[in-house]
Amino acid sequence: MIELSDFDAITMPKQLLYYEIDMALRARFGRPTDVTAPRVFGRGIAHLTAGGVHNSLRPTDQRPASEDKSSDLRTPIDHQLEELLLRAGPRTHARAGLRLDLVNWGDLFVQHEVSVAEEIARRKVPRAELLPSVVHSDFNDIASAILHRVTVAGISTTEVTETLGGAGLLQLVQSLPTRRVTNALRVSKHLHPRPHQKWKANDFFDVVQLPVPTVYCDVVFTEHQWVRALTRDKEDRLDERFNTKLIFEPEQLVEVLVSANL
Template identity: 35%
Template sequence: MTFELSDDGRVLRIYLDQNKWVDLARAATGHRLGAPFADALAMARAGVAAGTVSFPLDMYRYWETGKRGDDRSRNDVADVMLELSRQHTMTVPFGILDQELDLALQRRLGRPEHPRRQAVFGVGMQHITQSRMKWPELDLAALPDSGAGLPRGLRAQLKNAVAEVIEEELLRAGPETFRAHGFDHADSDHSQRFVDFENHLAAEIAKHGLTGDAIDEVVRGTDFGDIRPAIVEALDRIGVVYEEFMQDITVGQLLSFVDDLPTRYVTNVMRSAKHRQTQQEWEPNDFIDIVALPVAAVYCDVVVTEKQWVHMMRQSKVDQRYNTILISNVADLVNVLVKASLM
């Protein structure tokens, strides 16, 4: 297991999908269904307090929490998220893809000399969105002399406090709040478009009777087409035309290049495994999992998610490839945290 050194020592990064946060929220509120997870919650709290464990949130935790219409249950989940995450976050996949493309091209072509770098972990929604979201500036106009007499350190503390409040309100906001500001979760069709595409691909796979490695190749081929704009941009940065890059490249080399992009590798492992299990239909929730889990599986130390995804990723040795612990029961965090404390 790989730990990241920080000012507080070794930090174990643990990613929880939405249902696992719900399990811990039930434990935190004394719900009868939360009893099996009480020890895991206690251990998690202790690790966070000691600064040795971090539970980063991603965009999709904000998204799924915000979809919960019941204020009480949504805030129960938000409470435990805020307590354990301390607003630690993971960036969106797109910037990570840019970094992975540059590193893959460097391995293949020796360029770029200075690959783009993307900090995977940070603090707050500002980090998730790579500072595309702007908060209102701290207004000290109501204070005597407009706050000019405030020590610089106190000004910084006030600014941070305001940002923390805004971050918390974003996590707690429900569907009504979003609708009041002109956004409705129900209007987003990304999940359905994803399902429609995968169903179309499944029909083509069935039509041509593809199995085994052939399914893997088709899935990775469609993924290459999906990320082509990012590939073209990365090539342009090193002065290589896309057609030149594709000239004389074999199918095997093309697939190898896609596999050399860690988050895309996991994405395609998940998609391929799902396409093999034709008895399971594609669902809108699959979109969130397939977008969110690859970043966590590559860059976190522990991922706690649905049993089907754990099984699929273990079968493809994702855990061994990226040195990640994959578990499906949040209660199993007790053993993980105990072992980590002994290292």
């Protein structure tokens, strides 16, 4: 991956979530007024971890995201330091001062989705209402982040609840671009009966990491199941909404690379 990316990196989903919540709050309440878009694309582990880990020998790359990076020259020692950090495990990072939670998030994610599926089955939620049900569970997941941004913006929780109500809060969640993708991925699994859902720990990484490139990248190469999930709604295809080409076959990737060089 280091050879493929040459240390190009995408910012953490959390940084974009805060930005998207701020934009949604500003659209509804006029606050916060000073929303600054985070830099989605950058270089190295400093950008990947939102400054949590950085190479102190090299200043942060502050160039505009649109600038051509092909002429960026880095010293061999810089490559080696970054690679060592990227290959290190959580305990090594912890010894270096980076706080990392060592909880097995993949297994917890599976348990959470199984519990959501059980609640959907218990309530006998019809297929057409699956998305609102999943969005409701997503609101519970990111409620602390919404409360944090509401507080930072100087908006009272009373104003939020009285202005938006329950339905409005769910609409706010669904208006967040990366959460819209997240919930489309999750719904695709919940469309199937519980015995056939087969949630896997590795799904956690896809559901957490795939939304950012889907919204902010030009081309995304991923599994076929996720491409189907994001293009299933013919009236609201997410590849069209975010102008992102979603592909799942190596041949498609070759075609994209050839077209980019023409």
